[in-house]
Amino acid sequence: MDIIGPVLVAGLTTGALYALATLGLSLVWGALGMLNMAHGAMLTLGGYAAFSAVRTLGLPPALGVVAAAAAGVAAGALIHLLVASPLARRSPETFQTTIMIATFGVAIALENAILTVYGGQPFGQPVALRGFARVGPVTAPWQNLLIMGVALALMGAVALYLTRTRGGRAIRAVSQNREAAELLGVSSQGVYLRVLALSGGLAGVCGVMVSSITQLSPTLGGDPMLKAFIMCVVAGLGNIPGAIAASFGLAIVEAFVQYLAGARWGFPTLLAIVILVLVWRPNGLFGRAQVQRL
Amino acid sequence: MRDAATSAPALSVEGLASGYAGRNVLTGLGFEVPKGGCVTIVGPNGHGKTTLLRTISGLLRARAGRVRIDGRDVTGLAPNRIAAAGVAHVPQGDLLFPQMTVAENLLMGAYLETDAGEIARRLAYVYGLLPKLAERRDQIAASLSGGERRMAGIGRGLMMGADLLLIDEPSLGLAPIIIEQIYGVIGALKAEGRSILLVEENPARVADLADAIHLLDNGALVWSGAPQELLARDELLATYLGG
Numbered sequence: 001m002d003i004i005g006p007v008l009v010a011g012l013t014t015g016a017l018y019a020l021a022t023l024g025l026s027l028v029w030g031a032l033g034m035l036n037m038a039h040g041a042m043l044t045l046g047g048y049a050a051f052s053a054v055r056t057l058g059l060p061p062a063l064g065v066v067a068a069a070a071a072g073v074a075a076g077a078l079i080h081l082l083v084a085s086p087l088a089r090r091s092p093e094t095f096q097t098t099i100m101i102a103t104f105g106v107a108i109a110l111e112n113a114i115l116t117v118y119g120g121q122p123f124g125q126p127v128a129l130r131g132f133a134r135v136g137p138v139t140a141p142w143q144n145l146l147i148m149g150v151a152l153a154l155m156g157a158v159a160l161y162l163t164r165t166r167g168g169r170a171i172r173a174v175s176q177n178r179e180a181a182e183l184l185g186v187s188s189q190g191v192y193l194r195v196l197a198l199s200g201g202l203a204g205v206c207g208v209m210v211s212s213i214t215q216l217s218p219t220l221g222g223d224p225m226l227k228a229f230i231m232c233v234v235a236g237l238g239n240i241p242g243a244i245a246a247s248f249g250l251a252i253v254e255a256f257v258q259y260l261a262g263a264r265w266g267f268p269t270l271l272a273i274v275i276l277v278l279v280w281r282p283n284g285l286f287g288r289a290q291v292q293r294l
Numbered sequence: 295m296r297d298a299a300t301s302a303p304a305l306s307v308e309g310l311a312s313g314y315a316g317r318n319v320l321t322g323l324g325f326e327v328p329k330g331g332c333v334t335i336v337g338p339n340g341h342g343k344t345t346l347l348r349t350i351s352g353l354l355r356a357r358a359g360r361v362r363i364d365g366r367d368v369t370g371l372a373p374n375r376i377a378a379a380g381v382a383h384v385p386q387g388d389l390l391f392p393q394m395t396v397a398e399n400l401l402m403g404a405y406l407e408t409d410a411g412e413i414a415r416r417l418a419y420v421y422g423l424l425p426k427l428a429e430r431r432d433q434i435a436a437s438l439s440g441g442e443r444r445m446a447g448i449g450r451g452l453m454m455g456a457d458l459l460l461i462d463e464p465s466l467g468l469a470p471i472i473i474e475q476i477y478g479v480i481g482a483l484k485a486e487g488r489s490i491l492l493v494e495e496n497p498a499r500v501a502d503l504a505d506a507i508h509l510l511d512n513g514a515l516v517w518s519g520a521p522q523e524l525l526a527r528d529e530l531l532a533t534y535l536g537g
Binding site for chain 2: 172180183185
């Protein structure tokens with residue numbers, strides 16, 4: 001069965017992308033109790049920022065990735081300062097609902113801004129490796145290996161940040177008990193700003209990676225964000241390690257279903273799994289009962 | 295200890311009013327905690343004891359009145375700024391970070407301290423005072439027993455290095471033998487010269503500890519005096535504390 005190798009490579013690549021998209025979404029949900037509907041638009045923004053940095057400014061591809069991260073960080077920080085923070089202050093009781101609608105509006109605005117600036121025609125992402133690598137019996141595109149490497153490196157870096165540094169511990173503390181963290185001197189607003197900026201940066205890089213194996217279009221981030229929601233829900237909202245495990249597991253399932261039954265069966269299968277998981281465990285596979293925050 | 299030379303009390307509360315959404319819980323009360331003193335607030339449940347501590351530490355915004363720490367006006371500041379002014383609030387029900395280890399919970403207590411040597415010194419001090427926490431240091435907080443959780447809450451507060459401790463019902467829901475241990479620790483903290491504001495339901499528990507007791511009823515202080523005096527006043531105990 002020489003086909004198992006390529007299907008597995010495809011599954012692991014999409015898994016890495018889902019995991020990266022999910023990581024940012026899950027961090028924000030865990031800390032702020034907020035579903036950031038603009039997460040996909042931040043992916044798109046990152047993809048285009050890298051494109052402009054390389055094509056228009058003539059920067060090397062590595063700096064294109066940095067530009068994507070910077071654009072995402074800026075977008076995340078602005079979403080906190082201009083949208084999330086005022087909404088949380090004015091109506092903390094309705095925050096979970098209003099922030100979804102507000103960030104959905106941000107997503108539409110960002111998408112249309114990109115459409116206005118770049119037009120609707122798709123572009124190829126210049127930040128991409130060409131050629132194939134042979135790993136034992138399996139042939140894998142270098143770009144797919146790069147995606148897996150970047151995703152693993154970023155996930156590792158985020159894990160180290162959250163567990164080994166003072167700032168990362170503060171993020172976990174606010175996620176687990178905001179009032180207790182504030183009583184110990186943590187500024188929850190500062191944590192929210194950092195989390196949204198971090199999630200924006202991750203989304204920006206993820207956008208570059210997604211567009212490197214598909215293409216750049218203003219709706220680029222929509223599909224990864226939808227999948228990221230699915231991973232979050234399957235794993236239990238706010239559970240980051242669970243969401244990453246779900247990303248890889250479900251992406252591999254999706255890849256094999258697409259190979260065996262046809263591409264159009266991939267997404268329905270994912271949705272069926274979500275429904276079954278929620279019927280069986282309403283808080284997700286690894287979820288605990290949800291706590292109302294903010 | 296911090297600003298020991300100044301003569302201002304560790305905590306001074308004046309005309310404090312606060313509450314939740316349209317309902318005033320505290321209706322203008324005032325008292326002081328002298329440096330190194332232990333002041334206890336007693337009173338029936340639901341009459342504002344926890345609200346008082348939450349207002350002092352900034353979790354609730356004061357609607358009127360002033361709160362001063364070491365003479366410094368902190369009224370209206372965010373809780374993280376009031377913490378930085380030198381207040382360690384050990385909240386009711388511990389509010390530990392359930393998915394963090396005991397050691398991580400304690401490190402969060404020293405969040406505002408950046409000197410690694412000082413953090414290590416405080417950690418050694420807390421483990422010395424509460425040896426159970428040293429045994430449990432790598433366990434996640436959610437797996438602790440009720441008494442251990444209370445110890446961890448106090449330990450985390452002590453990691454802040456503050457001289458003023460606000461401790462909310464440390465005996466709540468614990469077995470008598472554990473309550474005795476907890477009050478032993480609080481007594482040791484007082485002996486070290488810390489200033490303590492303690493909320494407690496049962497005045498008999500603080501008879502040997504508190505320098506002054508205030509009886510809080512319906513959002514106001516209705517009686518103040520020494521613990522032994524209160525314990526001798528059967529009519530007060532019967533009216534307010536159901537004893």
